[in-house]
Protein backbone atom coordinates (compact mmCIF):
# COMPACT_ATOMS: atom_id res chain seq x y z
CA UNK A 1 0.00 0.00 0.00
CA UNK A 2 -0.84 2.65 -0.96
CA UNK A 3 -2.53 2.38 -4.29
CA UNK A 4 -3.55 5.70 -5.79
CA UNK A 5 -5.87 6.07 -8.75
CA UNK A 6 -5.61 9.17 -10.92
CA UNK A 7 -8.84 9.79 -12.77
CA UNK A 8 -10.19 12.36 -15.20
CA UNK A 9 -13.09 14.28 -13.65
CA UNK A 10 -14.56 15.81 -16.83
CA UNK A 11 -14.41 14.83 -20.52
CA UNK A 12 -10.69 14.11 -20.76
CA UNK A 13 -7.53 16.13 -21.35
CA UNK A 14 -7.61 17.56 -17.84
CA UNK A 15 -3.85 17.14 -17.38
CA UNK A 16 -3.73 13.57 -16.04
CA UNK A 17 -0.33 13.02 -17.68
CA UNK A 18 1.21 15.94 -15.86
CA UNK A 19 -0.29 14.96 -12.49
CA UNK A 20 0.83 11.35 -12.96
CA UNK A 21 4.35 12.47 -13.83
CA UNK A 22 4.45 14.63 -10.69
CA UNK A 23 3.17 11.97 -8.29
CA UNK A 24 5.26 9.28 -10.00
CA UNK A 25 8.38 10.79 -8.51
CA UNK A 26 7.23 9.28 -5.21
CA UNK A 27 5.96 5.93 -6.56
CA UNK A 28 7.45 2.60 -7.56
CA UNK A 29 5.04 1.75 -10.32
CA UNK A 30 2.71 3.49 -12.76
CA UNK A 31 -0.06 1.42 -14.31
CA UNK A 32 -2.44 2.19 -17.18
CA UNK A 33 -5.65 0.21 -16.63
CA UNK A 34 -8.01 1.02 -19.52
CA UNK A 35 -8.35 2.79 -22.85
CA UNK A 36 -5.83 2.68 -25.63
CA UNK A 37 -4.18 5.11 -27.99
CA UNK A 38 -7.30 7.26 -28.01
CA UNK A 39 -5.55 8.84 -25.02
CA UNK A 40 -2.99 11.59 -25.38
CA UNK A 41 -1.16 12.55 -22.21
CA UNK A 42 1.27 15.45 -22.28
CA UNK A 43 4.26 16.03 -20.03
CA UNK A 44 6.47 19.09 -20.26
CA UNK A 45 9.87 18.64 -18.60
CA UNK A 46 12.55 21.32 -18.79
CA UNK A 47 10.72 22.84 -21.75
CA UNK A 48 10.70 19.53 -23.62
CA UNK A 49 7.30 18.13 -24.54
CA UNK A 50 6.37 14.40 -24.46
CA UNK A 51 3.05 13.02 -25.69
CA UNK A 52 2.09 9.52 -24.60
CA UNK A 53 -0.75 7.51 -26.08
CA UNK A 54 -0.15 4.06 -24.62
CA UNK A 55 2.95 4.23 -22.49
CA UNK A 56 2.25 5.23 -18.87
CA UNK A 57 3.26 8.76 -17.92
CA UNK A 58 5.92 7.46 -15.52
CA UNK A 59 8.28 6.34 -18.26
CA UNK A 60 10.55 9.37 -17.87
CA UNK A 61 11.80 7.81 -14.61
CA UNK A 62 14.03 4.91 -15.67
CA UNK A 63 13.81 3.20 -12.26
CA UNK A 64 9.99 2.90 -12.09
CA UNK A 65 7.94 -0.03 -13.30
CA UNK A 66 5.69 1.22 -16.10
CA UNK A 67 2.83 -1.16 -16.67
CA UNK A 68 0.25 -1.52 -19.43
CA UNK A 69 -2.46 -3.46 -17.63
CA UNK A 70 -4.85 -6.11 -18.91
CA UNK A 71 -7.69 -3.57 -19.25
CA UNK A 72 -5.88 -1.60 -21.95
CA UNK A 73 -6.47 -2.18 -25.66
CA UNK A 74 -3.16 -2.02 -27.39
CA UNK A 75 -2.27 -1.28 -31.00
CA UNK A 76 1.16 -2.93 -31.26
CA UNK A 77 2.22 -0.80 -34.22
CA UNK A 78 1.49 2.39 -32.28
CA UNK A 79 3.19 1.08 -29.14
CA UNK A 80 6.35 0.20 -31.04
CA UNK A 81 6.39 3.63 -32.68
CA UNK A 82 6.08 5.18 -29.25
CA UNK A 83 8.90 3.01 -27.87
CA UNK A 84 11.14 3.86 -30.83
CA UNK A 85 10.35 7.56 -30.48
CA UNK A 86 11.34 7.50 -26.81
CA UNK A 87 14.53 5.56 -27.50
CA UNK A 88 15.52 8.12 -30.13
CA UNK A 89 15.18 10.78 -27.42
CA UNK A 90 17.43 8.78 -25.11
CA UNK A 91 14.66 7.48 -22.81
CA UNK A 92 15.21 4.03 -21.36
CA UNK A 93 12.11 1.83 -21.70
CA UNK A 94 13.57 -1.35 -20.20
CA UNK A 95 11.11 -1.17 -17.28
CA UNK A 96 8.02 -1.20 -19.48
CA UNK A 97 5.82 -4.21 -18.73
CA UNK A 98 2.82 -5.27 -20.82
CA UNK A 99 0.07 -7.55 -19.60
CA UNK A 100 -0.11 -10.78 -21.56
CA UNK A 101 -3.91 -10.49 -21.22
CA UNK A 102 -4.31 -7.04 -22.78
CA UNK A 103 -6.30 -7.10 -26.01
CA UNK A 104 -4.86 -6.05 -29.35
CA UNK A 105 -6.29 -3.43 -31.65
CA UNK A 106 -6.03 -5.05 -35.07
CA UNK A 107 -6.09 -3.29 -38.47
CA UNK A 108 -9.72 -4.33 -38.99
CA UNK A 109 -10.73 -2.63 -35.72
CA UNK A 110 -9.37 0.67 -37.01
CA UNK A 111 -11.23 0.26 -40.30
CA UNK A 112 -14.45 -0.72 -38.52
CA UNK A 113 -14.23 2.32 -36.25
CA UNK A 114 -14.13 4.55 -39.34
CA UNK A 115 -16.88 2.52 -41.02
CA UNK A 116 -19.14 2.90 -37.97
CA UNK A 117 -18.60 6.65 -37.86
CA UNK A 118 -19.22 7.03 -41.60
CA UNK A 119 -22.41 5.06 -41.31
CA UNK A 120 -23.70 7.23 -38.45
CA UNK A 121 -23.09 10.35 -40.55
CA UNK A 122 -24.43 13.39 -38.70
CA UNK A 123 -25.06 11.25 -35.62
CA UNK A 124 -21.43 10.14 -35.37
CA UNK A 125 -19.75 10.08 -31.96
CA UNK A 126 -16.59 11.77 -33.14
CA UNK A 127 -14.37 8.90 -32.04
CA UNK A 128 -10.63 9.12 -32.38
CA UNK A 129 -10.94 6.39 -35.06
CA UNK A 130 -8.20 4.37 -33.38
CA UNK A 131 -10.28 1.16 -33.29
CA UNK A 132 -11.11 1.38 -29.59
CA UNK A 133 -14.84 0.52 -29.73
CA UNK A 134 -14.54 -2.43 -32.15
CA UNK A 135 -11.65 -3.87 -30.12
CA UNK A 136 -13.55 -3.78 -26.83
CA UNK A 137 -16.57 -5.21 -28.67
CA UNK A 138 -14.48 -8.18 -29.83
CA UNK A 139 -13.19 -8.64 -26.28
CA UNK A 140 -16.77 -8.90 -25.02
CA UNK A 141 -17.67 -11.21 -27.91
CA UNK A 142 -14.70 -13.41 -27.00
CA UNK A 143 -13.25 -12.89 -30.46
CA UNK A 144 -10.38 -10.76 -29.21
CA UNK A 145 -6.70 -11.36 -29.79
CA UNK A 146 -4.48 -10.89 -26.78
CA UNK A 147 -0.86 -9.86 -26.36
CA UNK A 148 0.11 -13.44 -25.46
CA UNK A 149 -1.27 -14.66 -28.81
CA UNK A 150 1.50 -12.75 -30.58
CA UNK A 151 3.91 -15.39 -29.33
CA UNK A 152 2.26 -18.40 -30.97
CA UNK A 153 1.95 -18.46 -34.75
CA UNK A 154 -0.68 -21.22 -34.88
CA UNK A 155 -2.97 -19.66 -32.31
CA UNK A 156 -2.52 -16.20 -33.80
CA UNK A 157 -3.45 -17.31 -37.33
CA UNK A 158 -6.51 -19.23 -36.08
CA UNK A 159 -7.74 -16.35 -33.96
CA UNK A 160 -7.32 -13.77 -36.72
CA UNK A 161 -9.26 -16.01 -39.08
CA UNK A 162 -12.07 -16.47 -36.55
CA UNK A 163 -12.21 -12.75 -35.76
CA UNK A 164 -12.21 -11.69 -39.43
CA UNK A 165 -14.95 -13.99 -40.62
CA UNK A 166 -17.96 -12.16 -39.06
CA UNK A 167 -16.60 -8.81 -40.19
CA UNK A 168 -16.27 -9.51 -43.90
CA UNK A 169 -19.62 -7.99 -44.80
CA UNK A 170 -18.98 -4.72 -42.93
CA UNK A 171 -15.46 -4.44 -44.34
CA UNK A 172 -16.72 -5.06 -47.89
CA UNK A 173 -19.32 -2.35 -47.45
CA UNK A 174 -16.64 0.02 -46.20
CA UNK A 175 -14.37 -0.57 -49.19
CA UNK A 176 -17.29 -0.07 -51.62
CA UNK A 177 -18.26 3.14 -49.85
CA UNK A 178 -14.68 4.40 -49.86
CA UNK A 179 -14.22 3.60 -53.53
CA UNK A 180 -17.41 5.50 -54.32
CA UNK A 181 -16.21 8.52 -52.34
CA UNK A 182 -12.82 8.44 -54.06
CA UNK A 183 -14.45 8.20 -57.48
CA UNK A 184 -16.77 11.10 -56.67
CA UNK A 185 -13.73 13.11 -55.64
CA UNK A 186 -12.10 12.20 -58.99
CA UNK A 187 -9.23 10.39 -57.22
CA UNK A 188 -9.84 6.97 -58.72
CA UNK A 189 -10.96 5.67 -62.09
CA UNK A 190 -11.73 2.09 -61.09
CA UNK A 191 -9.73 -0.73 -62.69
CA UNK A 192 -7.91 -3.57 -60.97
CA UNK A 193 -6.08 -1.47 -58.36
CA UNK A 194 -9.38 0.06 -57.17
CA UNK A 195 -10.97 -3.37 -56.83
CA UNK A 196 -8.08 -5.08 -55.06
CA UNK A 197 -8.75 -6.26 -51.49
CA UNK A 198 -7.22 -4.17 -48.73
CA UNK A 199 -3.70 -5.63 -48.24
CA UNK A 200 -3.89 -4.83 -44.51
CA UNK A 201 -6.55 -7.50 -44.16
CA UNK A 202 -4.71 -10.38 -45.82
CA UNK A 203 -4.52 -13.21 -43.28
CA UNK A 204 -0.94 -14.16 -44.10
CA UNK A 205 0.35 -10.58 -44.12
CA UNK A 206 -1.43 -9.77 -40.87
CA UNK A 207 -0.12 -12.89 -39.13
CA UNK A 208 3.48 -12.29 -40.25
CA UNK A 209 3.33 -8.62 -39.29
CA UNK A 210 1.97 -9.40 -35.84
CA UNK A 211 4.46 -12.19 -35.19
CA UNK A 212 7.19 -9.64 -35.85
CA UNK A 213 5.54 -7.25 -33.35
CA UNK A 214 5.39 -10.10 -30.82
CA UNK A 215 9.06 -10.80 -31.30
CA UNK A 216 9.92 -7.20 -30.49
CA UNK A 217 7.52 -6.87 -27.56
CA UNK A 218 8.34 -10.24 -25.95
CA UNK A 219 10.90 -8.90 -23.43
CA UNK A 220 8.21 -6.58 -22.04
CA UNK A 221 5.36 -9.11 -21.76
CA UNK A 222 4.67 -10.13 -18.18
CA UNK A 223 2.18 -11.16 -15.50
CA UNK A 224 1.45 -7.58 -14.57
CA UNK A 225 -1.14 -8.25 -11.83
CA UNK A 226 1.51 -10.13 -9.90
CA UNK A 227 3.92 -7.27 -10.41
CA UNK A 228 1.34 -4.85 -8.92
CA UNK A 229 0.71 -7.16 -5.97
CA UNK A 230 4.44 -7.39 -5.24
CA UNK A 231 4.82 -3.61 -5.13
CA UNK A 232 1.67 -3.10 -3.04
CA UNK A 233 2.54 -5.93 -0.63
CA UNK A 234 5.97 -4.37 -0.10
CA UNK A 235 4.26 -1.14 0.99
CA UNK A 236 5.35 0.77 -2.08
CA UNK A 237 3.21 3.34 -3.86
CA UNK A 238 1.59 2.35 -7.12
CA UNK A 239 -0.20 4.88 -9.31
CA UNK A 240 -3.06 3.75 -11.50
CA UNK A 241 -3.21 6.23 -14.36
CA UNK A 242 -6.65 6.66 -15.86
CA UNK A 243 -7.22 7.62 -19.46
CA UNK A 244 -10.26 9.47 -20.82
CA UNK A 245 -12.55 10.55 -18.00
CA UNK A 246 -15.63 10.07 -15.87
CA UNK A 247 -18.12 11.66 -18.29
CA UNK A 248 -16.79 9.46 -21.10
CA UNK A 249 -17.35 6.32 -19.01
CA UNK A 250 -19.24 3.60 -20.89
CA UNK A 251 -21.68 3.06 -18.00
CA UNK A 252 -21.79 6.40 -16.22
CA UNK A 253 -20.91 8.95 -18.89
CA UNK A 254 -23.03 10.68 -21.51
CA UNK A 255 -23.86 7.46 -23.41
CA UNK A 256 -23.66 6.90 -26.36
CA UNK A 257 -21.20 9.80 -26.62
CA UNK A 258 -18.62 7.98 -24.54
CA UNK A 259 -15.60 5.78 -24.98
CA UNK A 260 -15.89 1.98 -24.89
CA UNK A 261 -14.18 1.38 -21.55
CA UNK A 262 -14.68 2.42 -17.93
CA UNK A 263 -12.31 5.24 -17.01
CA UNK A 264 -13.71 5.62 -13.46
CA UNK A 265 -11.61 4.67 -10.45
CA UNK A 266 -13.46 1.40 -9.77
CA UNK A 267 -12.21 0.07 -13.10
CA UNK A 268 -8.60 0.22 -11.90
CA UNK A 269 -9.21 -3.04 -10.03
CA UNK A 270 -10.42 -4.94 -13.07
CA UNK A 271 -8.00 -3.33 -15.50
CA UNK A 272 -4.91 -3.93 -13.39
CA UNK A 273 -5.91 -7.10 -11.56
CA UNK A 274 -5.93 -5.77 -8.00
CA UNK A 275 -8.58 -5.76 -5.28
CA UNK A 276 -10.72 -2.79 -4.15
CA UNK A 277 -8.92 -2.70 -0.79
CA UNK A 278 -5.63 -2.11 -2.63
CA UNK A 279 -6.86 1.41 -3.43
CA UNK A 280 -6.17 3.96 -0.74
CA UNK A 281 -6.69 7.23 -2.55
CA UNK A 282 -8.42 8.55 -5.62
CA UNK A 283 -7.09 11.77 -7.12
CA UNK A 284 -9.43 13.45 -9.58
CA UNK A 285 -8.08 15.83 -12.18
CA UNK A 286 -10.26 18.68 -13.45
CA UNK A 287 -9.52 21.76 -15.49
CA UNK A 288 -10.46 25.13 -14.01
CA UNK A 289 -12.97 25.28 -16.90
CA UNK A 290 -14.29 22.47 -19.11
CA UNK A 291 -13.48 21.03 -22.52
CA UNK A 292 -14.78 18.22 -24.65
CA UNK A 293 -13.53 16.68 -27.94
CA UNK A 294 -16.02 14.94 -30.17
CA UNK A 295 -19.82 15.03 -30.10
CA UNK A 296 -22.25 14.81 -27.18
CA UNK A 297 -23.94 16.97 -24.57
CA UNK A 298 -21.90 19.74 -22.96
CA UNK A 299 -24.26 22.01 -20.99
CA UNK A 300 -21.77 24.79 -20.20
CA UNK A 301 -20.29 25.03 -23.71
CA UNK A 302 -19.44 28.54 -24.89
CA UNK A 303 -19.41 29.67 -28.48
CA UNK A 304 -18.38 33.24 -27.75
CA UNK A 305 -15.27 35.28 -27.05
CA UNK A 306 -14.77 33.66 -23.62
CA UNK A 307 -14.78 30.19 -25.22
CA UNK A 308 -12.28 31.48 -27.78
CA UNK A 309 -10.09 32.82 -24.96
CA UNK A 310 -10.06 29.35 -23.34
CA UNK A 311 -9.29 27.65 -26.66
CA UNK A 312 -6.45 29.97 -27.53
CA UNK A 313 -4.91 30.59 -24.12
CA UNK A 314 -5.34 26.95 -23.13
CA UNK A 315 -4.08 25.62 -26.50
CA UNK A 316 -7.12 23.39 -26.57
CA UNK A 317 -6.32 21.15 -29.50
CA UNK A 318 -6.57 17.37 -29.18
CA UNK A 319 -3.28 15.64 -28.31
CA UNK A 320 -4.28 12.60 -30.36
CA UNK A 321 -6.27 13.97 -33.29
CA UNK A 322 -5.40 17.67 -33.30
CA UNK A 323 -9.11 18.57 -33.28
CA UNK A 324 -10.21 21.83 -31.65
CA UNK A 325 -11.61 21.10 -28.21
CA UNK A 326 -15.00 22.54 -27.36
CA UNK A 327 -14.64 24.89 -24.35
CA UNK A 328 -16.97 26.11 -21.61
CA UNK A 329 -17.41 27.10 -17.99
CA UNK A 330 -16.63 24.80 -15.09
CA UNK A 331 -19.64 22.57 -14.53
CA UNK A 332 -19.97 21.86 -10.81
CA UNK A 333 -23.09 19.71 -11.22
CA UNK A 334 -21.04 17.34 -13.38
CA UNK A 335 -17.95 17.65 -11.17
CA UNK A 336 -19.87 16.74 -8.02
CA UNK A 337 -21.21 13.69 -9.88
CA UNK A 338 -17.64 12.72 -10.80
CA UNK A 339 -16.42 13.22 -7.23
CA UNK A 340 -19.07 10.81 -5.95
CA UNK A 341 -18.75 8.21 -8.70
CA UNK A 342 -15.04 7.94 -8.07
CA UNK A 343 -15.29 8.67 -4.34
CA UNK A 344 -12.38 11.09 -4.84
CA UNK A 345 -10.18 11.77 -1.87
CA UNK A 346 -8.41 14.71 -3.52
CA UNK A 347 -8.85 17.00 -6.48
CA UNK A 348 -6.28 18.63 -8.73
CA UNK A 349 -7.39 21.73 -10.61
CA UNK A 350 -5.26 22.40 -13.67
CA UNK A 351 -4.97 25.35 -16.06
CA UNK A 352 -6.09 27.98 -13.57
CA UNK A 353 -3.65 30.31 -15.36
CA UNK A 354 -5.83 30.16 -18.51
CA UNK A 355 -8.70 31.95 -16.75
CA UNK A 356 -6.63 35.06 -16.12
CA UNK A 357 -8.30 38.02 -17.82
CA UNK A 358 -11.85 36.66 -17.64
CA UNK A 359 -14.09 38.64 -15.31
CA UNK A 360 -16.50 37.62 -13.91
CA UNK A 361 -15.97 33.86 -13.79
CA UNK A 362 -18.94 31.56 -13.91
CA UNK A 363 -19.55 28.06 -12.57
CA UNK A 364 -22.66 25.99 -13.24
CA UNK A 365 -24.41 25.07 -9.99
CA UNK A 366 -27.67 23.52 -11.29
CA UNK A 367 -29.48 22.77 -14.53
CA UNK A 368 -32.95 23.71 -15.67
CA UNK A 369 -34.79 21.44 -18.09
CA UNK A 370 -36.75 22.71 -21.10
CA UNK A 371 -39.93 22.29 -19.05
CA UNK A 372 -38.50 24.40 -16.22
CA UNK A 373 -37.65 21.59 -13.78
CA UNK A 374 -34.58 22.23 -11.65
CA UNK A 375 -31.81 19.60 -11.44
CA UNK A 376 -29.41 19.92 -8.55
CA UNK A 377 -27.70 16.66 -9.50
CA UNK A 378 -26.54 15.22 -12.80
CA UNK A 379 -29.63 13.95 -14.67
CA UNK A 380 -29.57 10.32 -15.72
CA UNK A 381 -31.97 10.89 -18.62
CA UNK A 382 -30.20 11.76 -21.86
CA UNK A 383 -33.03 13.94 -23.23
CA UNK A 384 -32.88 16.15 -20.14
CA UNK A 385 -29.12 16.41 -20.30
CA UNK A 386 -29.13 17.27 -24.01
CA UNK A 387 -31.42 20.24 -23.47
CA UNK A 388 -30.31 21.21 -19.95
CA UNK A 389 -29.67 24.91 -19.42
CA UNK A 390 -27.06 25.55 -16.76
CA UNK A 391 -27.63 28.14 -14.05
CA UNK A 392 -24.49 29.92 -12.94
CA UNK A 393 -22.93 31.43 -9.88
CA UNK A 394 -20.75 34.43 -10.72
CA UNK A 395 -17.42 34.84 -9.02
CA UNK A 396 -14.89 37.67 -9.37
CA UNK A 397 -12.13 37.03 -11.91
CA UNK A 398 -8.44 37.95 -11.79
CA UNK A 399 -6.13 39.50 -14.32
CA UNK A 400 -2.65 38.53 -13.20
CA UNK A 401 -0.16 36.08 -14.65
CA UNK A 402 -0.31 32.98 -12.43
CA UNK A 403 2.45 31.07 -14.19
CA UNK A 404 5.08 31.97 -11.60
CA UNK A 405 2.93 31.28 -8.52
CA UNK A 406 4.37 28.45 -6.42
CA UNK A 407 2.47 28.69 -3.16
CA UNK A 408 -1.11 29.32 -2.16
CA UNK A 409 -0.25 32.78 -0.87
CA UNK A 410 1.13 33.72 -4.33
CA UNK A 411 -2.36 33.29 -5.80
CA UNK A 412 -4.61 36.38 -5.94
CA UNK A 413 -7.54 36.31 -3.48
CA UNK A 414 -10.06 35.93 -6.34
CA UNK A 415 -8.28 32.78 -7.55
CA UNK A 416 -8.26 31.36 -4.03
CA UNK A 417 -11.96 32.17 -3.63
CA UNK A 418 -12.68 30.44 -6.97
CA UNK A 419 -10.86 27.30 -5.81
CA UNK A 420 -12.61 27.36 -2.44
CA UNK A 421 -16.00 27.61 -4.10
CA UNK A 422 -15.19 24.56 -6.27
CA UNK A 423 -13.89 22.49 -3.36
CA UNK A 424 -16.84 23.35 -1.10
CA UNK A 425 -19.42 22.67 -3.78
CA UNK A 426 -17.85 19.44 -5.01
CA UNK A 427 -17.14 18.24 -1.48
CA UNK A 428 -13.50 17.34 -1.97
CA UNK A 429 -10.26 19.07 -0.94
CA UNK A 430 -8.14 20.59 -3.70
CA UNK A 431 -4.56 19.42 -3.14
CA UNK A 432 -2.81 20.64 -6.26
CA UNK A 433 -3.35 23.52 -8.68
CA UNK A 434 -1.81 23.84 -12.14
CA UNK A 435 -0.59 27.26 -13.27
CA UNK A 436 1.22 26.26 -16.47
CA UNK A 437 2.19 23.18 -18.48
CA UNK A 438 5.66 22.74 -16.90
CA UNK A 439 6.06 20.20 -14.11
CA UNK A 440 7.23 22.91 -11.72
CA UNK A 441 4.23 25.12 -12.54
CA UNK A 442 2.09 23.88 -9.68
CA UNK A 443 0.86 25.07 -6.32
CA UNK A 444 0.46 22.50 -3.55
CA UNK A 445 -2.38 23.27 -1.18
CA UNK A 446 -1.39 22.01 2.24
CA UNK A 447 1.44 19.53 2.56
CA UNK A 448 2.96 17.72 -0.39
CA UNK A 449 2.16 14.00 -0.12
CA UNK A 450 4.92 11.85 1.33
CA UNK A 451 4.62 8.64 -0.61
CA UNK A 452 6.78 5.58 -0.51
CA UNK A 453 8.93 4.60 -3.48
CA UNK A 454 11.05 1.43 -3.51
Ligand code: GDP
Pocket residue numbers: 008012013014015016017018039040041042043044314315319350351352353354433434435436437441
Ligand atom coordinates in the same frame (compact mmCIF):
# COMPACT_ATOMS: atom_id res chain seq x y z
P1 GDP B 1 -4.49 14.45 -20.29
O1 GDP B 1 -5.02 13.70 -21.46
O2 GDP B 1 -5.46 14.51 -19.17
O3 GDP B 1 -3.14 13.95 -19.83
O4 GDP B 1 -4.28 15.96 -20.78
P2 GDP B 1 -3.64 16.43 -22.18
O5 GDP B 1 -2.17 16.24 -22.13
O6 GDP B 1 -4.37 15.84 -23.33
O7 GDP B 1 -4.05 17.96 -22.18
C1 GDP B 1 -3.66 18.83 -21.18
C2 GDP B 1 -2.85 19.98 -21.80
O8 GDP B 1 -2.75 21.03 -20.87
C3 GDP B 1 -1.43 19.60 -22.14
O9 GDP B 1 -1.04 20.32 -23.28
C4 GDP B 1 -0.64 20.04 -20.92
O10 GDP B 1 0.72 20.34 -21.23
C5 GDP B 1 -1.38 21.28 -20.54
N1 GDP B 1 -1.40 21.59 -19.10
C6 GDP B 1 -1.47 20.73 -18.04
N2 GDP B 1 -1.57 21.43 -16.89
C7 GDP B 1 -1.59 22.74 -17.22
C8 GDP B 1 -1.72 23.95 -16.46
O11 GDP B 1 -1.86 23.95 -15.25
N3 GDP B 1 -1.71 25.12 -17.18
C9 GDP B 1 -1.57 25.16 -18.54
N4 GDP B 1 -1.57 26.34 -19.16
N5 GDP B 1 -1.44 24.04 -19.27
C10 GDP B 1 -1.46 22.84 -18.62
Ligand code: IMO
Pocket residue numbers: 008011012013014038039040041125126127128129130131132133242243244245248257258259260293294295319
Ligand atom coordinates in the same frame (compact mmCIF):
# COMPACT_ATOMS: atom_id res chain seq x y z
P1 IMO C 1 -7.29 11.44 -22.66
O1 IMO C 1 -6.79 10.22 -21.91
C1 IMO C 1 -10.57 13.45 -24.67
C2 IMO C 1 -13.41 10.90 -26.84
C3 IMO C 1 -13.46 11.02 -28.35
C4 IMO C 1 -14.93 10.70 -28.60
C5 IMO C 1 -15.21 9.60 -27.56
C6 IMO C 1 -15.14 8.19 -28.13
O2 IMO C 1 -6.23 12.13 -23.43
O3 IMO C 1 -8.04 12.33 -21.73
P2 IMO C 1 -13.08 6.65 -28.80
O4 IMO C 1 -12.00 6.86 -29.83
O5 IMO C 1 -12.58 6.48 -27.42
O6 IMO C 1 -14.05 5.57 -29.20
O7 IMO C 1 -13.94 8.02 -28.85
O8 IMO C 1 -14.25 9.77 -26.55
N1 IMO C 1 -12.08 10.60 -26.27
C7 IMO C 1 -11.33 11.51 -25.62
N2 IMO C 1 -11.53 12.82 -25.39
N3 IMO C 1 -9.47 12.84 -24.18
C8 IMO C 1 -9.28 11.52 -24.38
O9 IMO C 1 -8.28 10.85 -23.77
C9 IMO C 1 -10.20 10.80 -25.17
N4 IMO C 1 -10.29 9.52 -25.58
C10 IMO C 1 -11.45 9.42 -26.24
O10 IMO C 1 -13.13 12.34 -28.75
O11 IMO C 1 -15.73 11.81 -28.28
Ligand code: MG
Pocket residue numbers: 012013014039040041042319
Ligand atom coordinates in the same frame (compact mmCIF):
# COMPACT_ATOMS: atom_id res chain seq x y z
MG1 MG D 1 -5.38 13.98 -23.51
